[in-house]
Amino acid sequence: MKNQTTLVIGHRGAAGEAPENTLVSFRLAIRQGADALELDIHESAEGELVVCHDETVNRTTNGSGRIADLSAEELKRLDAGSWFGPQFGSEQLPLLQEVFALVPPAVMINVEIKCPYSARLEQRLLELLRHYGRLDSVVVSSFDHKTLIKLKRKEPALRIGLLYSANVASHRQLAAITGEDVYSLHPQYKLIDADDVADAVRSGLQVYPFTINKENDLRQALAAGVSGIITDFPGRLRELMNAD
Ligand code: G3P
Numbered sequence: 001m002k003n004q005t006t007l008v009i010g011h012r013g014a015a016g017e018a019p020e021n022t023l024v025s026f027r028l029a030i031r032q033g034a035d036a037l038e039l040d041i042h043e044s045a046e047g048e049l050v051v052c053h054d055e056t057v058n059r060t061t062n063g064s065g066r067i068a069d070l071s072a073e074e075l076k077r078l079d080a081g082s083w084f085g086p087q088f089g090s091e092q093l094p095l096l097q098e099v100f101a102l103v104p105p106a107v108m109i110n111v112e113i114k115c116p117y118s119a120r121l122e123q124r125l126l127e128l129l130r131h132y133g134r135l136d137s138v139v140v141s142s143f144d145h146k147t148l149i150k151l152k153r154k155e156p157a158l159r160i161g162l163l164y165s166a167n168v169a170s171h172r173q174l175a176a177i178t179g180e181d182v183y184s185l186h187p188q189y190k191l192i193d194a195d196d197v198a199d200a201v202r203s204g205l206q207v208y209p210f211t212i213n214k215e216n217d218l219r220q221a222l223a224a225g226v227s228g229i230i231t232d233f234p235g236r237l238r239e240l241m242n243a244d
């Protein structure tokens with residue numbers, strides 16, 4: 001099963017082995033051989049882009065409350081690692097710019113927008129992408145396709161990726177109906193088979209199913225010819241690809 005072209009995409013970094021969406025998780029994923037990192041963003045009270053999966057800080061920090069109600073300074077004071085293990089107590093919620101500064105451009109970043117669209121979000125995200133020169137090493141994804149279309153119209157060089165968990169008649173046509181130049185499809189992994197993947201890839205789309213952790217499922221996705229695999233265990237996937 002040689003498949004050197006499939007990207008290993010670390011989900012929230014290496015979320016299976018480190019506190020998700022923290023710098024330690026991103027560093028670990030890169031050390032384990034990830035080609036790309038997936039992360040989630042929300043807006044703080046003043047509009048900073050904060051890397052966190054949930055709308056609140058309750059599950060993954062020692063604080064409580066909605067990210068949208070807290071300032072970046074308040075958010076940075078929280079412990080974002082101890083919930084996963086006492087050795088991670090010094091981890092903070094990263095700001096998106098910290099990740100852009102940390103991660104070399106050779107490692108792609110998949111920024112998933114979790115918060116609703118706002119003009120402020122659009123302005124800050126595009127400003128950071130331009131400032132850090134990351135327009136061609138980031139793909140911005142969301143389950144909210146309208147948000148992606150708005151961003152793409154504002155910045156045509158932006159790479160956008162459609163996330164979806166519902167069964168669709170045609171993966172390729174899902175991209176076509178946005179009316180925009182979509183870079184990638186991010187389906188829940190059980191929704192695809194080899195024919196869907198081949199059809200989408202032939203039309204120039206990247207296919208990055210999420211989130212695949214079990215060896216059998218990883219093997220199936222590789223055999224289906226996907227362009228990348230989003231996994232909590234990038235090290236496992238890298239080993240599997242190296243072994244075969
Ligand atoms: O981007 C793929 C995957 O992360 C989407 O689901 O809930 O893990 O953000 P979720």
Ligand code: CA
Nearest residue numbers: 038039040112
């Ligand atoms: Ca995500």
